[in-house]
Amino acid sequence: MNTRALKPFFLWRHLNKLRWVTLSVVFAMLVLLPFVHVYQTYVAAHAYDLLSPEEQRLYDVMEGLTSPFTNDPAEDLDAIKGTTWSGTFFGLQLSDPLAALAQTAAARSLYWPFLLTALIPVVFTIVFGRFFCGWICPATFVYELNTNLAYWLRRAGLRTGQKRFNRKLKYLVLGIGLVLSVVTGSVMVAAIYPPAVIGREIYYVIALGGFGAGTVFYVMTLLFDLLVARRGFCRYLCPGGALYSLLGRYRPFRIRRIVENCNDCAKCNAICEFGLDPLRDNFGQECNNCSACIAICPTDALTFTISPKDQPYQGPGHLGRKYHRLQHQDRQVREEAA
Amino acid sequence: MQRRGFLRQLTLGSGLLAAGTLPYGLARLLAPAAKAEPHTHLRPPGALADDAAFVEACIGCGLCGEVCPPRCIVFHGREGGDQVNTPYINPEQKACILCNKCMEVCPTEALTETPLEKIDMGIAQIDRAACYPWVDRGICGACVSICPLGERAIGFELWNQYRPFVKQGCVGCGLCVEVCPEPSLPIRVVHRSHGTVAEHRV
Numbered sequence: 001m002n003t004r005a006l007k008p009f010f011l012w013r014h015l016n017k018l019r020w021v022t023l024s025v026v027f028a029m030l031v032l033l034p035f036v037h038v039y040q041t042y043v044a045a046h047a048y049d050l051l052s053p054e055e056q057r058l059y060d061v062m063e064g065l066t067s068p069f070t071n072d073p074a075e076d077l078d079a080i081k082g083t084t085w086s087g088t089f090f091g092l093q094l095s096d097p098l099a100a101l102a103q104t105a106a107a108r109s110l111y112w113p114f115l116l117t118a119l120i121p122v123v124f125t126i127v128f129g130r131f132f133c134g135w136i137c138p139a140t141f142v143y144e145l146n147t148n149l150a151y152w153l154r155r156a157g158l159r160t161g162q163k164r165f166n167r168k169l170k171y172l173v174l175g176i177g178l179v180l181s182v183v184t185g186s187v188m189v190a191a192i193y194p195p196a197v198i199g200r201e202i203y204y205v206i207a208l209g210g211f212g213a214g215t216v217f218y219v220m221t222l223l224f225d226l227l228v229a230r231r232g233f234c235r236y237l238c239p240g241g242a243l244y245s246l247l248g249r250y251r252p253f254r255i256r257r258i259v260e261n262c263n264d265c266a267k268c269n270a271i272c273e274f275g276l277d278p279l280r281d282n283f284g285q286e287c288n289n290c291s292a293c294i295a296i297c298p299t300d301a302l303t304f305t306i307s308p309k310d311q312p313y314q315g316p317g318h319l320g321r322k323y324h325r326l327q328h329q330d331r332q333v334r335e336e337a338a
Numbered sequence: 339m340q341r342r343g344f345l346r347q348l349t350l351g352s353g354l355l356a357a358g359t360l361p362y363g364l365a366r367l368l369a370p371a372a373k374a375e376p377h378t379h380l381r382p383p384g385a386l387a388d389d390a391a392f393v394e395a396c397i398g399c400g401l402c403g404e405v406c407p408p409r410c411i412v413f414h415g416r417e418g419g420d421q422v423n424t425p426y427i428n429p430e431q432k433a434c435i436l437c438n439k440c441m442e443v444c445p446t447e448a449l450t451e452t453p454l455e456k457i458d459m460g461i462a463q464i465d466r467a468a469c470y471p472w473v474d475r476g477i478c479g480a481c482v483s484i485c486p487l488g489e490r491a492i493g494f495e496l497w498n499q500y501r502p503f504v505k506q507g508c509v510g511c512g513l514c515v516e517v518c519p520e521p522s523l524p525i526r527v528v529h530r531s532h533g534t535v536a537e538h539r540v
Contacts, residue, residue, distance in 0.1 A: 187394075208412055
């Protein structure tokens with residue numbers, strides 16, 4: 001038997017660390033950009049002497065951070081603006097596919113310049129599936145910390161929510177959101193979509209000095225995750241997750257189980273934030289390629305692969321007890337027949 | 339038996355619908371509608387003239403606020419109702435400087451790029467019963483000296499060089515409201531159809 005072919009590429013199990021880096025960077029940018037904007041307003045006002053001592057300290061810190069990269073902060077720092085909902089990145093405008101869809105529904109007309117800003121995210125989603133949820137979403141950063149908090153609370157003997165609902169509920173939420181957008185003529189999903197909510201709330205708090213309408217909602221989703229269902233909002237309610245799941249249904253880049261290495265330990269099922277079933281080759285359209293299951297697998301039994309579909313169930317892992325029992329039974333049957 | 343199955347399906351369906359609508363209802367409950375004073379809730383420059391169309395086009399991304407040099411663009415919060423997270427300017431706190439950055443950055447053209455003369459955020463209106471020069475309580479002219487449009491938008495009366503009056507060229511940026519020293523703010527920005535320019539021209 002060729003054992004070389006069965007080893008997954010050695011870097012795949014370290015992708016989860018890279019994922020935490022990207023999540024942290026996105027979240028840190030969301031916190032930094034409002035401070036950058038406040039600094040820009042101070043620069044534009046040409047009134048350093050009129051600032052209060054705290055404002056002067058902010059000015060000095062931001063000047064130290066940005067002066068290596070820019071000559072004219074008031075103009076040059078406009079290069080990176082916005083949130084993951086919609087933003088500009090060195091002249092490239094990027095928008096959330098959900099924003100494009102919901103705005104089209106609310107306005108009941110196609111506005112191509114805006115729809116084209118969602119093109120790159122859509123193409124990436126078609127190739128990598130629901131990668132936004134695991135790799136970029138600033139709400140995920142907090143939700144995963146929340147999952148860890150729930151883990152430590154359980155370790156301390158407290159009870160946290162472990163309920164399961166039907167994961168198809170989020171498609172209904174997406175549909176209802178679009179219908180409500182058409183009926184009311186305002187982009188309804190923007191008010192309940194966690195990354196949009198958290199992005200703008202961070203901006204409101206830092207730059208405008210007050211919470212908006214979304215903070216209470218976001219805290220309620222955190223409590224829902226903690227007390228009712230693990231990662232409940234993303235699994236069962238998030239309209240964005242629903243859209244990316246549909247777009248990424250036939251993603252070519254997906255995770256596969258190597259049945260020869262698997263020992264049925266089910267750690268992959270326990271770590272999966274989205275309640276999927278890697279143990280039975282059942283990733284489905286909702287896998288976000290976060291690679292947490294690859295990182296935790298003790299026997300290198302999960303790897304990335306290029307395939308438009310999941311494999312059908314391959315049976316119990318060859319290193320597990322169930323497989324050996326079955327083999328034993330098979331042998332007995334064969335010996336009896338012979 | 340069949341009826342019972344149908345009833346159960348009906349219950350299940352309505353329960354699912356309720357669960358699916360729950361997040362939107364919750365978000366709406368957290369931002370109940372309240373009437374916004376029009377003269378403290380101006381739309382940013384270049385906003386679509388029809389406010390319903392503006393709310394349809396705006397996705398609440400906050401980019402206009404994030405590029406605004408005087409940070410005058412703020413957003414409807416808990417009092418927003420349907421307009422939650424859409425931008426507005428309160429000239430009594432901070433007024434627009436007509437720099438065009440918000441129009442350039444808006445991804446959905448809810449704020450459309452508009453030449454300076456065509457901008458219509460409203461029109462300034464002066465309450466002659468409270469403005470200092472108009473009631474002969476002193477000399478001022480703060481609104482005239484701050485106006486970025488100058489002669490086109492606001493000027494002094496011919497026979498009393500301290501009494502300001504608004505002209506048709508005013509675009510409603512609200513800088514005059516921001517600088518007005520009179521605490522009761524005798525100058526405010528109103529919808530163009532409510533302005534009384536002709537009266538002032540007398």
